[in-house]
Amino acid sequence: MQLAFKLGSKVKVMDDLEKQAGKVKRIAGPVVGAVGFNEIRLHDMVLVGEAKLVGEVIRLNADQATIQVYEDTSGLRMDEPIYNTGEPLVAHLGPGLMGQIFDGLQRPLTTLAKKEGGFLGRGISESSLAMGKAWDFTPVVKEGDLVTPGTILGTIPETQSIEHRVMVPQGISGRIVEIKTGSFTLKDHVAIVETKNKKHEKVFMEQSWPVRMARPFHKRLDLTEPLVTGKRVIDLLFPIPKGGSAIIPGGFGTGKTVIQQSLARWSEVDVVVYVGCGERGNEMAEVLNELPKLEDRSSGIPLINRTVLIANTSNMPVAAREASIYMGITIGEYYRDMGYDVLMLADSTSRWGEALREVSSRLEEIPGEEGYPAYLASRLAEFYERAGHVSCLDTVHPADEKSEPKEKQKEEREGSISLVGAVSPPGGDFSDPITQSSMRIAGVFWALDYELSRRRHFPAINWTKSFSLVDLSRWFLEEVSDDYEVMVKETENILGREHELQQVVQLIGQDALSDMEREVLLISRILREDLLQQSAIHDVDAFCPLDKSYWMMKVILHFHEAAQEAMKKGVSLQDLDNAQVLQKIARMKELKLDNAVQRLQYLMSDIDTEVSRLGEKMEKSNA
Numbered sequence: 001m002q003l004a005f006k007l008g009s010k011v012k013v014m015d016d017l018e019k020q021a022g023k024v025k026r027i028a029g030p031v032v033g034a035v036g037f038n039e040i041r042l043h044d045m046v047l048v049g050e051a052k053l054v055g056e057v058i059r060l061n062a063d064q065a066t067i068q069v070y071e072d073t074s075g076l077r078m079d080e081p082i083y084n085t086g087e088p089l090v091a092h093l094g095p096g097l098m099g100q101i102f103d104g105l106q107r108p109l110t111t112l113a114k115k116e117g118g119f120l121g122r123g124i125s126e127s128s129l130a131m132g133k134a135w136d137f138t139p140v141v142k143e144g145d146l147v148t149p150g151t152i153l154g155t156i157p158e159t160q161s162i163e164h165r166v167m168v169p170q171g172i173s174g175r176i177v178e179i180k181t182g183s184f185t186l187k188d189h190v191a192i193v194e195t196k197n198k199k200h201e202k203v204f205m206e207q208s209w210p211v212r213m214a215r216p217f218h219k220r221l222d223l224t225e226p227l228v229t230g231k232r233v234i235d236l237l238f239p240i241p242k243g244g245s246a247i248i249p250g251g252f253g254t255g256k257t258v259i260q261q262s263l264a265r266w267s268e269v270d271v272v273v274y275v276g277c278g279e280r281g282n283e284m285a286e287v288l289n290e291l292p293k294l295e296d297r298s299s300g301i302p303l304i305n306r307t308v309l310i311a312n313t314s315n316m317p318v319a320a321r322e323a324s325i326y327m328g329i330t331i332g333e334y335y336r337d338m339g340y341d342v343l344m345l346a347d348s349t350s351r352w353g354e355a356l357r358e359v360s361s362r363l364e365e366i367p368g369e370e371g372y373p374a375y376l377a378s379r380l381a382e383f384y385e386r387a388g389h390v391s392c393l394d395t396v397h398p399a400d401e402k403s404e405p406k407e408k409q410k411e412e413r414e415g416s417i418s419l420v421g422a423v424s425p426p427g428g429d430f431s432d433p434i435t436q437s438s439m440r441i442a443g444v445f446w447a448l449d450y451e452l453s454r455r456r457h458f459p460a461i462n463w464t465k466s467f468s469l470v471d472l473s474r475w476f477l478e479e480v481s482d483d484y485e486v487m488v489k490e491t492e493n494i495l496g497r498e499h500e501l502q503q504v505v506q507l508i509g510q511d512a513l514s515d516m517e518r519e520v521l522l523i524s525r526i527l528r529e530d531l532l533q534q535s536a537i538h539d540v541d542a543f544c545p546l547d548k549s550y551w552m553m554k555v556i557l558h559f560h561e562a563a564q565e566a567m568k569k570g571v572s573l574q575d576l577d578n579a580q581v582l583q584k585i586a587r588m589k590e591l592k593l594d595n596a597v598q599r600l601q602y603l604m605s606d607i608d609t610e611v612s613r614l615g616e617k618m619e620k621s622n623a
């Protein structure tokens with residue numbers, strides 16, 4: 001019997017594989033035990049049963065293989081065959097990824113939905129990338145050039161926003177003996193490389209990579225530049241560096257999804273990979289419906305042109321959630337290797353951890369904290385460590401510039417992948433193992449607060465519980481202002497003082513505070529309401545550039561300074577609280593971006609004028 005299956009871009013005829021098929025001997029939900037393989041390796045991808053459900057070997061024990069099945073195993077019977085593909089689970093990487101919606105196994109959901117109708121059955125196979133589509137390839141190397149893995153051979157206009165850079169895959173290096181130009185499909189080769197031992201290797205526009213393995217790069221670079229998100233509370237107080245990782249833990253309805261969506265829309269990155277992992281179907285449907293409609297801030301081009309979506313809802317088999325995270329990061333790394341800044345969003349890593357827990361319990365492993373496997377922390381670390389700012393693998397060494405010193409020939413190509421993982425701890429309790437383990441690994445922690453979200457303070461990032469461990473002060477100093485750090489420290493101090501003073505008020509009452517202390521409460525309220533609160537749906541305020549954020553903070557602190565000076569001279573807190581400029585401060589958020597900084601600078605002098613008028617008024621009434 002001839003069987004064929006299609007996964008990724010490959011169609012495999014299974015004649016030979018059938019001879020070495022194993023047999024189902026144990027079924028426990030998504031975990032299947034099998035025997036009878038001639039040859040099988042850990043992490044080999046297998047097709048289970050007559051339905052050819054996709055699975056992966058996760059344990060080998062004498063002649064027994066344990067398989068994690070990524071599809072629903074209902075109806076699977078004992079002794080059904082299991083075919084070993086002999087390959088690990090790979091991501092198929094090439095033009096056509098942008099704008100796609102995949103499942104965790106990189107099956108293109110939109111194409112399948114058109115083909116199969118609304119409901120997708122089991123064992124469906126479909127090419128991840130459109131194999132028949134023609135792409136315009138323009139070479140950037142010429143015959144005779146020496147190339148190594150990672151060298152860019154040519155470019156393809158993949159979408160309006162992304163120029164796809166075709167790279168030499170791993171394992172091929174040598175001299176270009178043929179380079180094509182024109183329109184080709186993924187089945188056509190675009191170059192031929194003659195290797196050291198005179199073998200001619202064809203290079204295609206598509207390559208594959210095992211999802212569980214990090215893609216290689218030349219070297220890791222320091223994290224020195226912030227990833228500007230346009231969210232004031234993040235950019236000013238808890239910045240994430242380009243190539244860094246952050247977690248957003250938060251209870252039900254605290255705004256995890258809204259933050260992730262606005263990060264996708266507004267962050268200064270070239271490519272976004274959004275992995276919806278184990279979220280409710282209707283929530284995921286909302287994301288899938290809304291993201292494609294959004295437009296890019298600067299270019300106005302639909303966001304979907306630079307976004308890849310991976311959808312894995314809570315009603316899909318748990319094991320597939322595990323794969324979706326790795327699939328997402330591998331696609332992200334591929335674009336990083338082209339020299340892009342990539343942002344990967346995972347919503348939510350808790351659901352991913354739950355999948356690990358479920359599979360681990362079916363494997364009868366000794367449970368760790370709260371039933372999670374003992375390797376939870378190391379798996380999370382492996383995942384977050386794939387974030388980074390890197391110098392990409394080798395670039396071109398033109399044949400005709402042999403005399404140039406080697407360093408000169410190498411043009412450095414840098415790329416970054418920043419990771420943001422939402423965590424949904426049960427009951428919003430941050431002591432759960434996933435929040436705790438992720439917190440230890442990620443350098444940035446944006447703690448979402450139920451109380452703040454209940455008071456409609458969005459983004460509900462709690463400023464006392466959140467942190468950013470990365471020092472980006474030098475960049476801010478050079479790129480924004482030399483008093484940037486002082487301003488941020490002062491803002492943090494005032495917010496911290498408010499917390500202490502509130503505790504005093506709760507214990508002893510308002511009367512226990514001096515006027516100077518009440519002024520601190522006034523300023524902290526202004527900081528909270530007029531600086532940190534920022535609606536994700538406001539026309540102007542949804543995105544706040546760094547210079548506007550800085551000047552807004554500076555204006556408030558300038559008022560604070562002026563108010564304190566005036567109070568020392570006898571101006572009352574009540575007069576300051578009623579100052580006209582406070583209304584202007586409250587409307588700073590709405591200032592249009594084109595002249596916001598200038599208007600904020602004028603506001604600084606308005607503050608001086610009004611506060612000194614209050615001083616004069618007070619002197620007159622005293623006289």
Ligand SMILES: Nc1ncnc2c1ncn2[C@@H]1O[C@H](COP(=O)(O)OP(=O)(O)OP(=O)(O)O)[C@@H](O)[C@H]1O
Nearest residue numbers: 251252253254255256257258458459534535536537
């Ligand atoms: N930055 C924001 N600006 C304005 N409104 C917001 C913001 N963040 C959250 N909200 C409001 O809070 C609601 C809940 O947010 P969201 O769905 O993101 O929470 P969640 O934490 O993802 O919830 P779940 O636990 O259900 O996944 C939103 O529908 C919106 O009304």
